[in-house]
Amino acid sequence: MQNKIKPSLLPGFMELCPKEQLIFNDMVGRMIKVYEQNGCMPMDTPIIEKEEILLAKSAGETEKQVYRIANEKRKQALRFDLTVPFARYVVQNRNELTFPFKRYQLGKVYRGERNQKGRYREFYQLDIDVVNIARLATSYDAFVMSLAAQAFQSIGLESYVFQMSNRKILSGLLELLGVERQQEVMGAIDKYDKIGRESCEQEIEALIGKSKSGYIEEFLQLSGELEKMLQKLRVFSEKLRGQFCMEDAQPEGMGYLKMLEGIGELEEVVKTLKWLGVEDKNVKIELKIIRGLDYYTGAIFETIIKGNEGYGSICSGGRYDDLAALYTDLKMPGVGISIGMTRLFFVLKEIGFLENYRLPDESSYLIISLGDTLKECIAINQVLQRNGVKSEVYFNQDSLKKQLKYADAKAIEKVVIIGEDELKEGKLIIKEMNTGNQIKVNKEEWLANKSW
């Protein structure tokens, strides 16, 4: 006898049972419908790409996590997001695209992360991006967020919060303060949630000294409702201008202007989001978010499920003004947002959201053959299907009991039973699964009635 293998998955990979898969697919279908209704085009790219393309702009962390193909001839790897391949696609196909090009894409991406709750090594992202040549209005930042909001609405998810910021504000602030080690300061802030306020502040102080770090601390603690927050940011930037800037043409002054630009963009996003019907309760300005991926240059956003911040962001993105720079001198600014479908599904399962998820009601039939009546069963099935009804024939010659159990397990509404007697008489037995009631009907009449 052969040795048996234990059927199992690699750690960090998600797989769903059929009932969960139905819900997952329904969610994805609803979201895609939203994107299509808004004029986004479908896109698909290979999972494997040349390493030089995938890793050209990535920092150390990504490179450590990337899945590489074992191959002596060519360096190739699995994509770790859908944005880097998107940039490659847009440049490569730019003559066939209509700009501003709006796309959506569902696809699996791969990251060799440490195995932990809600983090998977293979996961689905559902992305929207808008990219244009030369110039892309700031209102598109709000547009992609509003599509994510519509996507959440389409599955009945209300308890989320977009946390947003604009990289120009912090970056401008650091320039204004004359801080040279910008990347390291941003790195420290990026860890804020993980290491806590105190450690974060200590790290920043060690990097740039106490006097300057005080301003960063003050900046990070700014909070309040949207309008209030924008006002606080303006007051804060004016205060620093008064203290640090001699002339606007100096580096400090440039920093101030950059800050102002970031605040202005944030303001425009807030305004446009309102117009687009995204409610204030779902939006927050959060200056502590950084987004690790280093291609963002303006707006950045993350999304948490209220009360479940610990699972991390389930939808993130931002503005990148220079993603195509790797390939071309053509300026192609873009903005994108990505729903982490696998993580979102995991969180929704954890918080019990899936238990109340309603799949669309649908009339469905099982046709049961008893004796030599398969041909007739198939014919009835065909009539039902031609009328758009979901219907299946049970082909195995099992007992009636077993076939009814099958219908029950699959939540099939009605069963048509055809035995040899019914066949001779031109009759059908119709059984309602939830009541158990069954009636014998005349076949021709029943088919003519179409009351299924």
Add this chain to the structure above:
Amino acid sequence: MQNKIKPSLLPGFMELCPKEQLIFNDMVGRMIKVYEQNGCMPMDTPIIEKEEILLAKSAGETEKQVYRIANEKRKQALRFDLTVPFARYVVQNRNELTFPFKRYQLGKVYRGERNQKGRYREFYQLDIDVVNIARLATSYDAFVMSLAAQAFQSIGLESYVFQMSNRKILSGLLELLGVERQQEVMGAIDKYDKIGRESCEQEIEALIGKSKSGYIEEFLQLSGELEKMLQKLRVFSEKLRGQFCMEDAQPEGMGYLKMLEGIGELEEVVKTLKWLGVEDKNVKIELKIIRGLDYYTGAIFETIIKGNEGYGSICSGGRYDDLAALYTDLKMPGVGISIGMTRLFFVLKEIGFLENYRLPDESSYLIISLGDTLKECIAINQVLQRNGVKSEVYFNQDSLKKQLKYADAKAIEKVVIIGEDELKEGKLIIKEMNTGNQIKVNKEEWLANKSW
């Protein structure tokens, strides 16, 4: 200035432009609808699995073509089909499944094949499988084929032919002839189309000697309409029985019985296909097909597009009685069929089928803002969308000409133009893109009319 990278794909990977992607997705959507209407459940499995699972049953050819992940700790690879992971899934989740379990799955698979026309290294398969515990009626073989037929019908493809056989027939014949090197003979037949009749016959003769190879030649040349073919097979098997079998209990007799079993199954499939509405013109018995993958044990099928046989099979499958044997002693017979969506799409493009492919008609709008009217444009867009209309706002402040060009390129039917004058007057300009006609309407009336 930075050195630029040429944006490109790895050889053997397909990528579509948005218009093609729309067609591809429409085709997949129609096919999936067929499968769901027939009670198939959705399934999804990881692209990366343990090597011990993927390669346990595979022969040398597969092993050479498999994509492996570079990893020192764990042997892992990319799936080369959806059937092997399906077997693993079914055993692993058997307590949560309803049997007979019918699934469909769309997914990418990977094979490092030589780069040639119609063969890709990454390609989509769209699979249906039915698996049961203990026993699965032969009519399910016809059922999965009929689903593929319905899938083809759903996209308007009529010029295909299922070529089918049953492994038991050839295998029984070889046993009856007392041939020991069965695998090698089957290997030679598998290459028939590639190397031609003469070379194939020479190879078989070299393997088993002239007297026996004559029977194989005769067998392979049997041809004719379905009923005729079944009759010829019966006559042929009786002839050989007369010449080779002394007693049924001898190995030769067992071979004869196996042949008979195969012919009987083929006959049942032919009969059930008719009941299921698959037309004779789309079905052929072709004894030369073998299907390389060695898990098949009964029915086998391939599908060619008439007049385009050179591209190979676009839909293949068969019966496997023992796929779960790797994991369990439980007998789990199954039958599956797989549409090679990427190859199918490639062939349909080559033969001009895509040019006449009709995407569903859909009313669509572009809302154009001229001057400071974006808020109003967004509001109009929302009304249209709430009524189910496909509609988008153009957010970039580009010239009217440029915006109309965008509408034209995206084949958008109607444009709503709102300038500052229209905003003040409560009017809208509606432009029909195909005629170029435009009228000014009262906003409230137009919205109330809902004549979009």
